[in-house]
Amino acid sequence: MPPLHIGMLGAGGIARAHLPGWLALGARVSVYTVDGSARKLAAEYAESGHAVTAADDLGGLLAGVTAVDICTPTPTHRELALAAVAAGRHVVCEKPLALTARDAEEIAAAAVASGVRLHPAHVVRYFPAYAALRTAVARGDLGELAVLRFTRGGARPQWAPWFGDPAQSGGVIMDLMIHDIDIARWLAGDVIRVHARTRGVEHATRTPAEVVTATAVLTHASGAVSHINGLWGLPDQRFRTTFRVAGADGLLHHDSTAVPGFRITAQGVRAANEGIPTSPMTESPFLAELRDFVASWRLGGPEPRVSTRDGVEAVRIAEAAVESSRTGRVIEIEEAAR
Amino acid sequence: MKVAVLSFAHVHAAGYLRLLSRMPGVEVIGSDPDQDLAAPGEVRGRALADEVGVAYAPTYEEAFAWGPDAVIVCSENARHRPLVERAALHGVSVLCEKPLAASVADGEAMVEACRAAGVRLAVAFPVRFSPAYAAVKAAVASGEAGRVLAVSGANNGSMPNRARRWFAEPELSGGGALMDHTVHIADLLDDLFGDARPVEVYAQTNNLLHADEVAVETAGLVSVTYSDGAVATIDCSWSHPRSHHSWGGLELTVVGERATLEMDAFDQKVHGFDERRGRGTELPFGADLDELMLRAFLYGPEEGGIDVADGEGGLRTLRVVAAAYASAESGAPVAVG
Numbered sequence: 001m002p003p004l005h006i007g008m009l010g011a012g013g014i015a016r017a018h019l020p021g022w023l024a025l026g027a028r029v030s031v032y033t034v035d036g037s038a039r040k041l042a043a044e045y046a047e048s049g050h051a052v053t054a055a056d057d058l059g060g061l062l063a064g065v066t067a068v069d070i071c072t073p074t075p076t077h078r079e080l081a082l083a084a085v086a087a088g089r090h091v092v093c094e095k096p097l098a099l100t101a102r103d104a105e106e107i108a109a110a111a112v113a114s115g116v117r118l119h120p121a122h123v124v125r126y127f128p129a130y131a132a133l134r135t136a137v138a139r140g141d142l143g144e145l146a147v148l149r150f151t152r153g154g155a156r157p158q159w160a161p162w163f164g165d166p167a168q169s170g171g172v173i174m175d176l177m178i179h180d181i182d183i184a185r186w187l188a189g190d191v192i193r194v195h196a197r198t199r200g201v202e203h204a205t206r207t208p209a210e211v212v213t214a215t216a217v218l219t220h221a222s223g224a225v226s227h228i229n230g231l232w233g234l235p236d237q238r239f240r241t242t243f244r245v246a247g248a249d250g251l252l253h254h255d256s257t258a259v260p261g262f263r264i265t266a267q268g269v270r271a272a273n274e275g276i277p278t279s280p281m282t283e284s285p286f287l288a289e290l291r292d293f294v295a296s297w298r299l300g301g302p303e304p305r306v307s308t309r310d311g312v313e314a315v316r317i318a319e320a321a322v323e324s325s326r327t328g329r330v331i332e333i334e335e336a337a338r
Numbered sequence: 339m340k341v342a343v344l345s346f347a348h349v350h351a352a353g354y355l356r357l358l359s360r361m362p363g364v365e366v367i368g369s370d371p372d373q374d375l376a377a378p379g380e381v382r383g384r385a386l387a388d389e390v391g392v393a394y395a396p397t398y399e400e401a402f403a404w405g406p407d408a409v410i411v412c413s414e415n416a417r418h419r420p421l422v423e424r425a426a427l428h429g430v431s432v433l434c435e436k437p438l439a440a441s442v443a444d445g446e447a448m449v450e451a452c453r454a455a456g457v458r459l460a461v462a463f464p465v466r467f468s469p470a471y472a473a474v475k476a477a478v479a480s481g482e483a484g485r486v487l488a489v490s491g492a493n494n495g496s497m498p499n500r501a502r503r504w505f506a507e508p509e510l511s512g513g514g515a516l517m518d519h520t521v522h523i524a525d526l527l528d529d530l531f532g533d534a535r536p537v538e539v540y541a542q543t544n545n546l547l548h549a550d551e552v553a554v555e556t557a558g559l560v561s562v563t564y565s566d567g568a569v570a571t572i573d574c575s576w577s578h579p580r581s582h583h584s585w586g587g588l589e590l591t592v593v594g595e596r597a598t599l600e601m602d603a604f605d606q607k608v609h610g611f612d613e614r615r616g617r618g619t620e621l622p623f624g625a626d627l628d629e630l631m632l633r634a635f636l637y638g639p640e641e642g643g644i645d646v647a648d649g650e651g652g653l654r655t656l657r658v659v660a661a662a663y664a665s666a667e668s669g670a671p672v673a674v675g
Contacts, residue, residue: 146546147557147575149492151591153598193669195540195561197569199487200595213488213593215571217559223544225559227571229490229591233598244492246557246577248547330540330670 004294007032007061007089009080010071011041012160014094014121018069021287023050025294030055030065062087067117067297069290073162074099074169081107081118090117092293093311096178099170101316101337108308119293119304120311124179124241125186126285126292129254133245137187142247145188145224150180153231154239156210163232164204171202172214173325174318177230180243181321182306182314184218184226187245190313191226193219194331196321209234216321228321339364339636342406344398344421345413346370346382348435349501350462350628354410355390357629364636367393369401375414375510377503402428408636409433410462414510415517416440422448426455433460433635437521437659438652440512442675445656449649460635461652463525465588466644467630470601474592475530475644477599484595486531489570491523495586497548497556497576506552514554516543516662519574522588524562524655525647527570530592534566535654540671541662547577560662563671583618603627 004027011033022029028051031038038054045052055061067090070080078098084091097104097120111118157163169175196216218226244253261281292304320331358366368387376382387394395401408431411421418439425432439445452459477483504510543555557575578586588603606624639645665672
């Protein structure tokens with residue numbers, strides 16, 4: 001395979017999470033943004049000798065790269081993905097693939113028609129605790145799954161205002177809980193019924209202390225039920241994810257804050273936000289994810305852990321949850337739509 | 339103070355007998371004549387009374403003739419009503435095991451019988467006596483947590499039918515895990531939310547756990563919407579493995595506008611491993627919630643402390659369960675009757 005050249009669209013938080021992964025895979029990265037932030041990011045990396053440059057022209061960028069990595073705000077995913085697919089480029093797209101299942105399906109169909117890969121970046125499948133859970137479930141260690149619980153919460157994202165606008169981010173369900181919606185479906189299969197409620201301030205006014213939380217009950221075709229709980233909380237809400245998965249033959253549970261492997265117990269002052277980021281004790285899940293995607297680009301390469309359909313279905317379930325939360329009704333997901 | 343425990347059908351009967359027999363100034367007897375529905379091997383009646391070391395009355399007539407000041411009803415859920423009505427008839431204060439009854443109709447009749455007789459009816463919800471719950475309540479009541487937006491709770495235990503078979507026999511229990519385990523958290527929220535009342539319930543259940551053994555639901559998720567908009571989602575499943583060294587637990591997360599609170603009612607424990615038995619072990623060191631509940635029932639609440647749930651409260655939580663069954667059946671949210 002020729003050397004990887006990645007067109008990275010966007011230079012925000014998720015771009016910064018992906019970039020070291022691409023460099024570890026030996027890729028050259030060209031960053032494109034509409035607000036000039038690409039230059040700043042490229043300069044930061046170029047200073048330390050990395051092959052990161054800023055691109056000024058999207059058309060020119062698409063003509064020259066192996067693949068694009070869409071790390072922009074959700075409302076722009078559709079247009080950018082369709083342009084990349086039309087240029088014959090593989091696409092890695094940050095979750096959610098789109099704000100509606102309809103848009104996600106359109107992107108997916110375009111990728112199929114162009115013969116390129118479309119990878120929804122559901123990175124939680126590459127977090128080691130979740131990967132270990134899935135391996136055990138797939139091996140049958142828990143028997144048939146009956147009831148699954150997932151929580152995910154942290155301080156409300158303040159670094160980019162679009163997160164606080166449900167019209168752009170889809171809100172806490174579409175942006176945050178979609179991670180666990182995908183994991184629930186990965187473990188217990190397709191979802192047929194959704195009920196959800198959202199509470200708190202959905203549309204952030206950028207006053208810091210605004211909380212929004214949502215709860216969703218998913219019913220799987222197997223009869224299993226999943227509780228998904230999401231929280232964009234107060235500024236000092238420590239980021240934490242948990243799961244508890246019970247089947248006929250056993251139980252697995254995990255709390256991301258309970259066994260960090262390493263923790264800082266004092267640093268002189270109480271840090272705002274998370275303070276010193278704790279070092280991961282394993283390979284970066286972002287690197288593992290990108291490597292898995294790249295491997296599938298070879299002729300006859302393995303299928304990645306996350307398929308295009310997985311990304312579409314996650315959006316479909318999240319969209320149903322948003323709809324349920326808005327209307328107060330239960331949303332049935334017809335088999336024909338899945 | 340003379341206290342009679344009526345029926346040993348519920349697993350809690352032995353614990354109440356032990357606690358009461360150790361309380362200074364309390365005389366206790368047990369009575370368990372209706373053992374017709376017990377499974378072979380369940381220790382009941384005089385054998386259980388002897389094991390615990392308390393006096394035994396072979397019939398309920400004799401138990402009431404003994405002149406108790408209070409009775410504790412530990413019969414199967416569907417058999418609470420006749421014993422509570424009997425206590426009302428004798429004018430004796432009654433603490434009824436949870437849930438109040440197996441049906442709302444029975445629960446209403448019991449509340450009415452006690453009201454008409456001027457008899458105090460209390461329902462056995464020990465978790466409200468947890469110091470962890472008291473801390474949650476204090477944070478909410480003082481306003482420090484802000485308005486409560488959402489609650490997520492789990493009351494998971496192992497399926498109780500090995501100790502007492504009737505728990506999974508719907509004609510006696512009224513149902514499975516949904517009936518057994520929704521009410522504890524529903525009761526905490528009944529107390530925590532004050533005047534806000536449950537208005538709508540959505541529930542989904544399955545019996546994928548122990549499917550080969552029982553027909554009732556063994557897993558369930560219940561979302562309750564309250565009149566102030568708060569939403570609580572409760573996992574009531576019997577999803578705790580039966581071979582686990584503990585019985586299960588009760589956890590609650592409360593998201594308020596100004597604080598997020600978490601409680602675990604039963605994790606004040608030293609955890610370890612027992613090499614001789616080849617399994618995990620634990621040493622609970624927290625408050626004995628049953629004891630605190632019995633004291634409040636017999637002597638009234640401590641200064642500033644919480645009181646036992648009354649019959650009306652027990653009936654409200656039972657209505658949540660009834661709506662949950664209707665919702666699980668229809669697949670749609672159901673208004674609380």
